[in-house]
Amino acid sequence: MREPVDLRRQRILAAVRTRGTARVRDLADELQVSVVTVRRDVEELTREGRLRRGHGVVRSTLPAEEAAAEVSAVAGDRGAAGDRVAVVVPVRHSYLNETLHGARTVLEEAGLRVALHLAPQASGAERPLVERALAAGADGLLIAPRWRGRAEEEADHEWLAALGVPTVLMERRPWRGSALHALDSVCSDHWYGAQLAVEHLVGLGHRRILFATRHDSPTARSLRAAFSGIAGEHPLVERWAWALIAPEAGADGPYSADETAELPALMRGLGATAVVLHGDVDALMVVQRMAEEAVRVPEDCSVVAYDDVVAGLGSPPLTAVSPPKTEVGRLAADLLLQRLSEAPGARPARRVELLPRLMVRGSTAPPTY
Known part of the structure; x- marks a missing residue:
């Protein structure tokens, strides 16, 4: 029909x-x-x-918050009383939009009612949203907490582990020995994504590489550790450095002067011929700053972005590591559906990691020195 x-x-x-x-x-x-x-x-x-x-x-034509509320209402109108599945993600987090879409598609195809809850930019914002969703009758939870720092993450461990309903973490990896270690989770393998970026640049002939990441997410922390380990051990990387992609964020933590320096100046000091930048929007802004200082991409410096949300819209379009955002949401929803259909403890917890891809575009080329 x-x-x-x-x-x-x-x-x-x-x-x-x-x-x-x-x-x-x-x-x-x-x-x-x-x-x-x-x-x-x-x-x-x-x-x-x-x-x-x-x-x-x-x-x-709607702002993100209003659009999300309308999507939630449309989904809710099709279900029975109560929130069958609650989805909690940070507000203004474009990276998770595709993940959310993947999860929602699977859940709605299964005939389940979905309620979207957007956590504001404040510590501990997810807990009251989850508690209200459970009070409204939610039987399961998909969640991607903001977790800007380790202390914030640790503060959420106990209550998340004790919810009593099937719960799946999206794009979050519980650390070993934590209360969430046995919770189902689906995330991208960001170490592999970092390796893709480094090997691509090294394969083009780059030997001095600058890495710059955000400071305010588990992904940023994972990437910093991955870049440091991979570049530090790579036999063909002669010099490398890490810095904050937004220097003004240095007020949020103990960083050295180099780690909060302006990237073009840091690149010159390092003699870098390539940079890897997390995430896309910040990467596009860095490329604009480079252009203002007559640094050409990719002739003078190759650029790899990390996230691939809007990297392809740059001028030039940015080569980018593309985590499988939609598939993370789909698999997380599939895991939750299985948990909802079986007895508690029927199978061991599952921690799924999906491999990113490298999307090669016009911002990378062999060095000209």
């Missing part, structure tokens, strides 16, 4: 508002309709002021 037009357009709206942007071809594949049909729907939704069109791309 053909899907009603109104329902199909609602699904298009929900998909775009979950991710912020979506390609017309991807929407057609997901809805299993022709590209022409999706374009027709998008044109109508654009006339109504509910979407914005670009070249092959559709954008939401």
Whole structure:
């Protein structure tokens, strides 16, 4: 039976508002309709002021928080009383949009009611949201806590481990011996992602590499450790350094002067011919600063971004390590579905790691020295 037009357009709206942007071809594949049909729907939704069109791309007209609330309401209207599955992610965290979409697709295909909860940028913000979701009747939980530092993470261990409902961590890896060690989790193997970046640059002939990461997430901490270990032990890396990609963040921790220096100056001091930058938006801003100082990419310096959310939109498009964001959400939802269908303790906890890919674009080339 053909899907009603109104329902199909609602699904298009929900998909775009979950991710912020979506390609017309991807929407057609997901809805299993022709590209022409999706374009027709998008044109109508654009006339109504509910979407914005670009070249092959559709954008939401709502701010991220309002869009997420609407998506949550649409999902909730289809279910029974109570929140069957609660999903808790940080607000303004574009990296997790694709993960959220992957999880939501699996859960809704299984006929489950989904309630999205956005945690504000404050320590301990996830706990009250989870408690309210459980009080409302949630039977399971998918969660990606913000965890800007180890102390924040440790503060959440005890209550998360004692929830009493099936829970799966997304893009978070519990450390060994912690209360969450036996919790199901699905995440990207960021060590492997760091290795992809280093080997790509070394293979092009680069021997002096600067690494710069964010400071405020478990991924940033994992990447710093990975880059330090891989570059420090690599026989072909002559010199390397790590710094904060946003120097002003140095106030949040004990960093050296070099670790909070402006990246172009640090690159010159190191003699770096390549940089690896986490994440995409900061990487694009660094490339702009480099251009202002007459540093050409990739002629004078090769650039690899880490996240691949908007890296391909740069000028030049940035080579990027692309974690399997959507697949992390899908597998996390699959794990949760299995837990919801079986007796507690029926099988051991599972910790799944998925390998990122390297998307080679125009920002990397052999050094010219």
